[in-house]
Amino acid sequence: VRFVLAVLLFGWALALPATAHPSHTSFAQIGWSADGTALEISLRVIPEDLEGVLGQREGEQLALQDNTAHRAIIAAWLQEEFVVRTGGQALPQQLAGLELGYDKTWIYFTVSAHQQQLLELENTVLQRYVRERGQLQINQVQRLWGPAAERLTFSDDKPQVLWQPAAL
């Protein structure tokens, strides 16, 4: 079996963990837009993990800033690791905003969808990146239309039903 070597150009010693054994968890809150044509998603991730995975994709170390270039990188990454599907088709996303902080980064984006569709979510945010470091990434999703404690938990690449139309 041949495998792909994603190239990192430099910067190993400089990408520094800000905390010992960081808590590798992400949290997403998902609700419907007022007109019911899009999912509005707020995704919280650990900043250094996000910079790590994006740096890996780009082949260079990243110090995240809220600018056009970095938004484009984040948007492309989201299309791969936070995928809402209907009928096997990935639905288009639109990045809406960023909040960069010391202890957490929030990413805001929308996914065009309809409430008549069965929607599945494949949430592999940071899983491969963290697993390669011998750790386990836990991704949780809270659906605003359901009880807050009934969260979806993702620790692998298996999709889960995100939204089920009433008729189904």
Place this chain on the structure above:
Amino acid sequence: MIIRFLLTVFALSLPLLAHADSTAAEKFAQLGTMLDTPTEVRLASGAPGPDYWQQRADYKIAVTLDDTRQHISGRETITYHNKSPHPLSYIWLQLDQNRFRPDSDDMLTRTAPNFEKFPYRSMARLMTRLEFEGGVTIDELTDANGEDLPYQLVKTMLRIDLPRPVTAGESFQFNVAWNHPIVDATKSGRGGYEYFEEDGNYIYQIAQWYPRVAAYTDYQGWQNKQFLGNGEFTLELGDFEVEITVPADHIVAATGVLQNADDVLSRKQLKRYRKAQESEQLQFIVTPEEAAKREKGSTAVTRTWKFSADNVRDFAFASSRKFIWDGKMAPSGSKQVLAMSFYPNEAEPLWSQYSTAAIAHTIDVYSRYTFEYPYPVSISVNGAVGGMEYPMITFNKPRPYQDGTYWDEVQDPSGNTWARSKYGLISVIIHEVGHNYFPMIVNSDERQWTWMDEGMNTFLQYLAEQAWEEDYPSRRGDPENMVEYMTSGKVVPIMTNSESILQFGNNAYGKPATALNILRESILGRELFDFAFREFATRWKFKRPTPADFFRTMEDASGIDLDWFWRGWFYGTDYVDVAITDLSLYTVDTRDPEVEKAWQKTEDDKAEPTLTEQRNRDVERLLDQRSELKDFYNETDEYIVTPWDYAQYEKALKALTDEEKALLATDRNFYTVTFDNLGGLVTPLPLRITFDNGDVEEMQIPAEIWRRNAEQVTRLFVSEQEITAIELDPYRSTADADVFNNSWPRKPRTSRFQLHKDSEKPNHMRRDKKENWEKKNL
């Protein structure tokens, strides 16, 4: 819902609505056999007993660092003191560097990586580990007379078979000579080297580097957990005299006190070193300019630095010609400690501003909650090791990025801080320096229970961070930060052995820190908790506690049974989620017809007319046209009090005592509130109750309310005023997973996305200067 109740029927039964069930009995069962049986070595109070003992090992070491091939070789004389009541026919040594042998258990038990898309960095790490010929070579192992001692190598441990048993109270001296290559710390390891391609220099952070006597304890005998990488170590306390030979242009930092400063420092450096020992203002002993100049050269000449350290359980050191060196005196209670930092110019300007300051702050805060820092020095060294602790010396990694920037596109040229590097540095130094208290001094067993040092230390780290500045962005300690981990399902108990933990950071650092914070703020209160925690630290200072000693001491010193708490938070995997599911109002039926009929009329009038009633309001009815169809029932007001009503009331009163008559006049509202325990973990119920006159009352119901029914309880509240709102856990102090079911009436949910849309504003780190947020970024 308002219910009028007859006092004689309901008054006694209301508080007893909870019923016994098996889950509650289990959750509130005493820990009993889950803890070791108390003995005269370890008492039932959690204190060391009159028969308490622990071993001791003193070391004399001479080590040479080879800067040309990244190798160390050393010779040591160990004097092992058998303080146990047992004869020992062999002694075990730990050879942690054998973890880096290609055939080590650590390497052999690694599971396969995901090759679907394998990053270069991971590939480099993997290849480094596969190709690195690490491990210890034993050159000599002899007794005090130079006679060879037979030994058996067992992976990361070595057994010395003694010519005759070392009896109780006896000492045994032996010599070991060894050598091993130094690992590249940028790829792996808790110590190692970092190479700087730009100038060809190295920073060495040397740890777990010499053959060390394994722990022999009353609870386990010889320590027999092989080193796999996570469970750090547990060792015996002892005195160290160490001579470190390095290139003559290197600066060395080490556990203990420098014994030959006159020999190894220049006259100028010596003067500054002495000044630092008299000043609470930061002094450069080696300046950035001197370090920059030194890193341009090299030498084949060597120099030997001598250190002495008393009553430590390990010894580590760092060496480089790149080091800047600063220091100042830091108070710890009545004592003064020499706080020092060693770092390259690449770490500037962050390190000179924050490293030594963070050491001093840690010693100050930790000492308040435990005991005075007992050692003379405390050191922070910058290098490739992310964060690691050894007695008196810590290795801390954060630096500014190479171009000196982080968040903003335009750095403020007058500023010299970069927030994430800054907080990352401060937090890791607090954490690693804090480890001097746990486990370097309170000498718990890291191979068995990671949480005992990492969890307690992370808890104190949180207190120290919050004492650094208001709203310090602590990553651990706040209860709400643990919700996602605790509800994830991928959880093992805190009491799990160090090598089997899933989610190491959450399990061993975050959850115990949160648990202790909740215990302090919401269960015992600060005064009781701080007393008990200090008692534990003091009891076990320079001794070796087990979890049972901690659990027992906290109960013994606080006077509070906490078995349910340890059981739920440390032995269990439930989470906190309590919901308010019902509220009912009961008021007393006075039997007085004038009062009751008026009350009934008021209640009936509150009901809004139905749609039909509203729409029929102007419709002409038959009885309006034909009054002959009306009778008594059409003419009589049901709310009018009749003589019969009075007679019944009189009759009822005659049957009552004076005390019962007074109770009938009680003007109180009786509320029953039902709480459902959805998460399973029993918890106190902090409540905020709002009344119709605007008064607000806060109260906390102890967790014991769940002792008969751990799934659902109903609590009675009696008040003169009507309750308009009840909120559970208003200050997010219990790690409750779902705050939306915590209030009556329910509060509307607002999505994070909506809040973001409503508050479009620039990155908070750019708001200080107008040009930053006026500039068009996108």
